[in-house]
Amino acid sequence: MPLLPAPPSTVDGASLGDVEAWVAQHLGDLTLEGPDGVRAGGFDGGQSAADAALATLDISGYANTRSTVLPEERRGASRLSPYIRHGLLLLPQVSAAVADAPSFDRKRFRDELLWQEYARHVYARLGRRFRRALRNESPAEGRATWHRPGWDPEMACMDFVTDELHGQGWVVNQTRMWLASQWAVRAGLDWREGEQAMFVHLLDGSRAANGLGWQWTVGAGSTKAYGFSRWQVQKRAPQLCRRCPLRDACPIQEWPDVRLQRVDDRADLARGPIPAGPEEVEGEGGDAVWLTAESLGDADPALAADDDRPAVFVFDEPLLATLRLSGKRLVFLAQTLGELAARRPLEVRRGEVVTELEGRRLAATWTPVPGWQQRAARLQPVEVHPWPWLVRPRPAGIGSYSAWRRDLKV
Numbered sequence: 001m002p003l004l005p006a007p008p009s010t011v012d013g014a015s016l017g018d019v020e021a022w023v024a025q026h027l028g029d030l031t032l033e034g035p036d037g038v039r040a041g042g043f044d045g046g047q048s049a050a051d052a053a054l055a056t057l058d059i060s061g062y063a064n065t066r067s068t069v070l071p072e073e074r075r076g077a078s079r080l081s082p083y084i085r086h087g088l089l090l091l092p093q094v095s096a097a098v099a100d101a102p103s104f105d106r107k108r109f110r111d112e113l114l115w116q117e118y119a120r121h122v123y124a125r126l127g128r129r130f131r132r133a134l135r136n137e138s139p140a141e142g143r144a145t146w147h148r149p150g151w152d153p154e155m156a157c158m159d160f161v162t163d164e165l166h167g168q169g170w171v172v173n174q175t176r177m178w179l180a181s182q183w184a185v186r187a188g189l190d191w192r193e194g195e196q197a198m199f200v201h202l203l204d205g206s207r208a209a210n211g212l213g214w215q216w217t218v219g220a221g222s223t224k225a226y227g228f229s230r231w232q233v234q235k236r237a238p239q240l241c242r243r244c245p246l247r248d249a250c251p252i253q254e255w256p257d258v259r260l261q262r263v264d265d266r267a268d269l270a271r272g273p274i275p276a277g278p279e280e281v282e283g284e285g286g287d288a289v290w291l292t293a294e295s296l297g298d299a300d301p302a303l304a305a306d307d308d309r310p311a312v313f314v315f316d317e318p319l320l321a322t323l324r325l326s327g328k329r330l331v332f333l334a335q336t337l338g339e340l341a342a343r344r345p346l347e348v349r350r351g352e353v354v355t356e357l358e359g360r361r362l363a364a365t366w367t368p369v370p371g372w373q374q375r376a377a378r379l380q381p382v383e384v385h386p387w388p389w390l391v392r393p394r395p396a397g398i399g400s401y402s403a404w405r406r407d408l409k410v
């Protein structure tokens with residue numbers, strides 16, 4: 001399939017509506033909503049938007065307000081995740097940006113950045129094995145006792161959070177835990193289906209962090225399931241309870257009572273090597289930089305190595321046809337690519353990645369996800385740059401965040 005025209009650039013006068021129209025026309029058939037339903041989410045894509053978000057980052061009070069759900073203006077969450085997820089902001093850069101913040105908040109915030117790094121290490125080591133439960137079946141008791149939809153819109157808490165997820169493409173960490181727990185722990189539904197239902201909407205959706213979030217919340221990858229009940233809603237967003245049609249008959253008044261059962265094929269989480277990629281640039285002479293959604297920022301090492309070198313991005317048609325992502329995720333990517341194309345030569349293509357790129361002398365940044373590894377093995381980039389880790393992987397246990405930190409001495 002063909003070369004696409006470059007997406008319109010919103011930093012050069014195009015509107016978000018122009019970008020939505022571009023996505024609808026060129027990729028709309030691959031989206032969850034279809035061409036007529038493509039809408040932007042709650043974040044602008046692009047390097048300028050990412051830089052602006054970082055420049056105005058203020059994490060004073062973060063440690064105490066990160067989990068606030070309502071009122072929105074008291075939320076302490078940084079909202080940097082879509083930019084971090086797509087490599088528009090690098091973890092080392094974000095960590096450095098909070099050097100002068102109050103120490104309590106800085107420590108907590110950097111801890112969360114390390115959770116993101118931990119998720120990437122776990123995914124780098126386990127690859128597609130990460131899509132299945134690592135330790136335990138998610139609890140099934142709810143199948144016999146919960147007779148409502150998993151995310152029941154009659155419950156004001158579920159209605160509010162799913163609305164935000166579907167409209168904005170982003171929700172705070174606290175309500176991600178509510179959604180995951182409600183789906184798998186309370187209702188006893190298959191956690192992988194819930195993970196997918198969230199993934200398709202999240203502008204920061206990554207298999208690494210979403211997988212970790214779900215496995216750790218529902219007990220599939222951890223040793224305990226997180227219970228969600230009315231108690232959290234009353235603590236974090238009491239106004240939702242007050243306006244809930246079910247406030248006098250709350251179906252989540254009590255804690256869910258569940259037991260975890262081991263899976264037969266437990267994953268090996270013991271101390272062991274974690275693929276890290278090259279430490280130095282390997283090879284040379286790439287004619288074009290192959291970019292992926294994992295790393296779309298100006299600081300992508302292969303891109304940054306040569307300001308004039310053209311770049312190429314392929315919307316992976318077979319993958320998108322399977323994933324059926326919400327159009328807002330593609331609008332975010334298109335807005336990012338549009339801005340990039342206004343500043344340097346960029347080819348945007350749609351098709352099967354290897355077919356579109358084979359035979360070219362590519363430069364690329366080594367990327368810790370199985371999809372990149374698989375395609376790179378066939379494309380054989382002639383120049384490979386190191387991934388910008390926050391903590392370069394060394395042999396470590398990955399069964400818990402604390403064991404991983406201990407082994408890496410961070």
Ligand SMILES: Cc1cc2nc3c(=O)[nH]c(=O)nc-3n(C[C@H](O)[C@H](O)[C@H](O)COP(=O)(O)OP(=O)(O)OC[C@H]3O[C@@H](n4cnc5c(N)ncnc54)[C@H](O)[C@@H]3O)c2cc1C
Pocket residue numbers: 066076077078079080081082084085112113114115116117119171172173174176177180202204205206207209210211212213214217
């Ligand atoms: C069920 C579930 C699903 C999740 N899915 C994703 C996902 O697909 N993509 C994603 O980036 N994060 C995911 N998270 C982690 C976390 O919820 C988001 O990173 C965070 O809410 C993003 O908002 P923020 O940028 O304001 O975070 P802040 O609290 O401001 O944190 C700053 C950064 O630290 C990182 N971070 C914070 N908390 C976590 C965490 N628990 N795990 C990993 N990284 C973290 C993110 O990069 C975030 O941008 C998930 C968590 C859960 C419980």
